[in-house]
Amino acid sequence: MKILTTNYISCAVKACKSTSLSFPLHFQDAVLVQEEVDFKPEFITNILPRIEWEALKITAVELGFTTLPAQKPEATEEAPLDPQVLKDLHTLLLETQVTEGKLVCANCKHVYNIHQGIANFLLPNHLALPLIMITNF
Amino acid sequence: MSRPEDTLPPDLFYNDVESHKYTTSSRIQSIQSSMTQRALQLLALNSPSMILDIGCGSGLSGEHLTSSGHIWVGMDISASMLAIALDRDAEGDLLLADMGQGVPFRPGTFDAAISISAIQWLCNADSSDVSASGRLSRFFDGLYSSLKRGGKAVLQFYPKNETQRTMITSAAIRSGFGAGLLEDDPDTKNKKLYLVLTVGAGRDEVVGDAVAGRDVTEVVKGLEGVDVIDERRKGGKSGKGKELKGSKSWILRKKEQNRNKGKSVKADSKYTGRKRRVAF
């Protein structure tokens, strides 16, 4: 699972939808690999506005990367982003992948296991649904 | 030929044997490929994008997203299908997840979403005890929220009948999407149905005269066989606002509401909402 994806994913438990504690999910026992992905600067420029930088910093530290800039790099009219910055982001967001480990919700403590890069987000129904739908059955 | 949706829940139907058969069939490969290309054409993305593939299976649809330069995340309920995707070195990230439980992403994240031959599964009973309409609304609510404003989704699906077709499209509109249906090769046994959804310029937001359905009109304009589901259309039965009191969809919705309140409600049947003959 790419670091980018962990910046997108949030806890699936219904009761966690309304709290900011449920994002980002926190890594435990993560095993990392580097895998080459075609570098497309336009892709990074496209998604950068939708990256949650504070969450990305938390994730990066949990995975042992401590060199992330304190502020999200932003392009302006006069100053487009430095190609090296885009390349570094590409390496971190797309090429750094978690193959084994756990993602844990800080709010409900639910553990999502990652095995062979696949995260298991299947929930028992009582966690996935609003209470009202369960009490019917 | 019986529909797989009518035989087993998806995670049981797509077991190791079936997933292998599915993925290695050259007939299926070519059909899934052309439908994915069609979906990409309808999305009309103009830069490399982050795409969600719902019911991604073994990655037959996803590999076209990769070759078009996009990055994707796939979700699927079948561990066997995902295992084959791994074997085939799918470039996308894979999530074992049930779309009927929602779409577990932070709001406003994806540029676009596709789904090829999967969402009709939501109409069927499965191993959970939850109603089809409950699962449909959790899915479309989650999808709506996970897309960025101005984002689009193209969902190719195989409804069993008119009821399923309406059930799916009206669930999408209820979640706030602007929606259009596109049918390729109508009236043939190869007909293909695409639900084209847009986020933004939704029901609550009227920008100029851009209301729900309008940007969909732009998308599918000029293509043959397009039926834009415009909530403003007179007498339209698909939009929530225009749903006719006493219509089948109205009855099903009321029944669902009552069911949710814990009242006992007659089971839905193919007769639900039909005019009854006058009894003497």
Ligand SMILES: C[S@@+](CC[C@H](N)C(=O)[O-])C[C@H]1O[C@@H](n2cnc3c(N)ncnc32)[C@H](O)[C@@H]1O
């Ligand atoms: C016909 S396959 C299509 C796979 C892929 N999109 C393709 O084009 O080859 C349908 C897929 O939908 C998945 N599916 C069915 N119900 C699902 C659900 N509730 N949540 C996630 N995936 C589901 C099945 O497991 C299966 O992999």
Ligand SMILES: [Zn+2]
């Ligand atoms: Zn949680």
